[in-house]
Amino acid sequence: MRKSIAVIGLQWGDEGKGKIVDLLSPRSTAVVRFQGGHNAGHTLVVDGVKTILHLIPSGILRDGVVNVIGNGVVVSPDALRSEIEMLESKGIPVRTRLKVSSECPLVLSCHVALDLAREQKAGETKIGTTGRGIGPAYEDKVARRAVRVGDVFDTRSFNEKVEQLFDYHNFVLTEYYGVNPVDVDAAQEALVQFADLVQPLACDTAELLRSHSGEILFEGAQGALLDVDFGTYPFVTSSNTIAGAAMTGTGISLFEIDEVVGVVKAYTTRVGAGPFPSELNNEEGELLAQRGQEFGSTTGRPRRCGWLDVKALRRAILINGVTKIYLMKFDVLDTFKEIKICVDYEGDSNIQSAFSSNPAGILSVKPVYESLPGWESDTTSVRSYSELPAKALRYVECLRELLGVEIAGISVGASRDAMVIYTSR
Numbered sequence: 001m002r003k004s005i006a007v008i009g010l011q012w013g014d015e016g017k018g019k020i021v022d023l024l025s026p027r028s029t030a031v032v033r034f035q036g037g038h039n040a041g042h043t044l045v046v047d048g049v050k051t052i053l054h055l056i057p058s059g060i061l062r063d064g065v066v067n068v069i070g071n072g073v074v075v076s077p078d079a080l081r082s083e084i085e086m087l088e089s090k091g092i093p094v095r096t097r098l099k100v101s102s103e104c105p106l107v108l109s110c111h112v113a114l115d116l117a118r119e120q121k122a123g124e125t126k127i128g129t130t131g132r133g134i135g136p137a138y139e140d141k142v143a144r145r146a147v148r149v150g151d152v153f154d155t156r157s158f159n160e161k162v163e164q165l166f167d168y169h170n171f172v173l174t175e176y177y178g179v180n181p182v183d184v185d186a187a188q189e190a191l192v193q194f195a196d197l198v199q200p201l202a203c204d205t206a207e208l209l210r211s212h213s214g215e216i217l218f219e220g221a222q223g224a225l226l227d228v229d230f231g232t233y234p235f236v237t238s239s240n241t242i243a244g245a246a247m248t249g250t251g252i253s254l255f256e257i258d259e260v261v262g263v264v265k266a267y268t269t270r271v272g273a274g275p276f277p278s279e280l281n282n283e284e285g286e287l288l289a290q291r292g293q294e295f296g297s298t299t300g301r302p303r304r305c306g307w308l309d310v311k312a313l314r315r316a317i318l319i320n321g322v323t324k325i326y327l328m329k330f331d332v333l334d335t336f337k338e339i340k341i342c343v344d345y346e347g348d349s350n351i352q353s354a355f356s357s358n359p360a361g362i363l364s365v366k367p368v369y370e371s372l373p374g375w376e377s378d379t380t381s382v383r384s385y386s387e388l389p390a391k392a393l394r395y396v397e398c399l400r401e402l403l404g405v406e407i408a409g410i411s412v413g414a415s416r417d418a419m420v421i422y423t424s425r
């Protein structure tokens with residue numbers, strides 16, 4: 001029978017989802033994005049060549065894999081075009097491997113302008129969005145006024161829709177935010193070109209996947225703690241990032257996901273504002289940032305760093321139905337004398353109240369740590385569990401027990417092959 005796997009980030013994004021999707025994709029014949037937009041930045045390193053994908057699924061480098069942008073994704077015409085061009089300049093035949101749902105809402109210049117104006121006005125209390133217009137685009141979808149991929153094939157009707165949309169948002173931009181309006185003519189012209197680009201790629205995701213016979217990988221973007229319902233609201237993204245969103249974001253049925261694979265960094269990072277109980281504002285945090293090269297793949301912003309938070313991870317495992325995890329960036333911990341794991345929060349053990357912050361995103365809970373000795377040796381060339389230093393194995397065993405799920409693999413470097421795969425001993 002056909003198998004489907006969802007690959008989901010279990011923290012605040014940037015766990016290494018791109019690497020895991022690329023790793024699992026040879027077995028699959030379809031890789032599908034189901035939420036988010038070009039706020040994502042998924043890095044693949046193959047034969048020393050780095051590729052950062054924002055909108056296009058991470059199976060695009062593999063021949064024989066159909067890459068699908070599902071209806072739950074918000075699509076920026078500009079971002080899609082430049083990503084296709086970037087990949088084509090590397091010799092990747094994108095257009096024969098890519099499909100885009102006609103039902104994807106578009107991210108237009110008015111959404112970007114609104115995102116930026118809001119963040120500017122919020123000042124200290126800003127969310128720290130990627131500034132890509134993702135939130136306003138999802139708002140328009142829910143408000144039933146979005147222009148969607150399928151709309152661009154009928155020039156007259158889309159021109160009217162775009163005009164109404166820009167008219168509405170320009171009022172808010174100029175009258176409420178006091179900033180410049182966005183140019184509707186330029187947007188309309190760009191959409192004519194976009195129609196030519198996207199027409200051959202457009203499809204009905206639900207039909208495409210229903211008739212698909214091979215294994216399907218659903219590629220999550222962002223992470224469970226950025227989920228609009230379950231994350232550290234309001235410091236979240238504007239989509240559901242958990243496995244359940246694979247259904248509404250593609251049209252597959254409830255019964256089609258066989259496995260939910262969680263991707264977890266061996267420590268924690270977060271870009272943007274909001275609660276982060278195990279954050280380190282000290283030399284250890286700086287060492288994590290420096291060893292892990294923790295700068296955003298989309299915006300280049302420095303990522304905040306801290307210890308692994310098992311309390312938050314348990315919640316992420318629960319709401320996703322995670323069956324196994326990949327532990328990423330293990331090598332970043334190689335030089336630490338002592339490694340800490342946050343197992344609880346002081347005083348308040350309820351995660352919902354622990355994650356609710358004041359408007360400035362300041363959190364009052366303090367982490368409770370368990371401490372383990374570091375292995376203080378280089379793991380980057382390790383490829384099997386038996387080669388791992390004893391203290392590293394102890395750390396992995398400890399996590400397996402604390403999380404109650406299988407650890408399917410340990411990533412020890414950015415490249416495709418830097419992976420320790422679990423085989424039962």
Ligand code: GDP
Pocket residue numbers: 009013014015016017018019040041042043044045291292296297328329330331332411412413414415418
């Ligand atoms: P994603 O958004 O979840 O796909 O993750 P990003 O690509 O934004 O961030 C992960 C970063 O870590 C990328 O720069 C990867 O190349 C890198 N990376 C992935 N796995 C490893 C690993 O095991 N070790 C190290 N040192 N880097 C890794």
Ligand code: IMO
Pocket residue numbers: 009012013014015039040041042127128129130131132133134135220221222223226235236237238271272273297
């Ligand atoms: P990947 O898929 C990390 C964060 C932003 C901000 C919040 C809201 O690469 O893991 P948005 O622009 O979505 O309205 O911003 O969400 N954010 C991410 N953080 N990785 C991502 O994607 C992110 N996408 C959004 O930094 O805090």
Ligand code: MG
Pocket residue numbers: 013014015040041042043297298
């Ligand atoms: Mg990323």
